[in-house]
Amino acid sequence: QVQLVQSGGGLVQPGGSLRLSCEASGFTLDRYTIGWFRQAPGKDREGIACFSISDGATYYEHSVKGRFTISRDNAKNTVYLQMNSLKPEDTGVYTCNAGSTSWLYRGQGTQVTVSS
Numbered sequence: 136q137v138q139l140v141q142s143g144g145g146l147v148q149p150g151g152s153l154r155l156s157c158e159a160s161g162f163t164l165d166r167y168t169i170g171w172f173r174q175a176p177g178k179d180r181e182g183i184a185c186f187s188i189s190d191g192a193t194y195y196e197h198s199v200k201g202r203f204t205i206s207r208d209n210a211k212n213t214v215y216l217q218m219n220s221l222k223p224e225d226t227g228v229y230t231c232n233a234g235s236t237s238w239l240y241r242g243q244g245t246q247v248t249v250s251s
Contacts, residue, residue, distance in 0.1 A: 137161030137240065139231055144245035147221055151249070155216040157231035157242050165209045167233040167240075171216045175227035184216060188235065198224070221249045 143155040155171070168188045174180040183196040186205045193205050202221075207214040214231065226249050231242040 139233060139240050139242035141229075141231055141242040141245045144229065144247045146248045146250065148251050149222060149249055151221050152217070152219045153221065153247060154218070155229055155231070155245060155247075156213055157215070158211065158213040159233065159240070160212070162233075162240070164212050164214060164233060165207065168235060169205065169207070169214050170232045170234075170238065171203075171205065172230045172232060173225075173227045174230075175224070178227075180230075186214070218247070221247075223249045225249050 138160055140158050141155060143153060147153050166188065169186045170182055171184040172180050173183050181196065183199050184203055184205050185194045195203060202219050204217045205214065206217065226247060228244045229247055230244045232238040233240040
């Protein structure tokens, strides 16, 4: 079955860290651009981090730059989003996507709540 399965997330205090995982099955993840998206309560879904297969570069939305990091383990066919120094405004549903000229695969989403 072709799918992206996410894990991680949960409740964390401000200043804490979480790592989200996104494991692919049925296809090879390192052949695709990876994007992480976030939808905060009452807001539109936004792209926050991207690893581009075309130039090998990573891109981050300004509010997460320096705090979030994309990484990948090709042996596990998995990508990660390491989130440090979390803030309440980071609360939302996080989704991983894989694609090339369009997003072909999408994870099921995982809730991240940053609150004291």
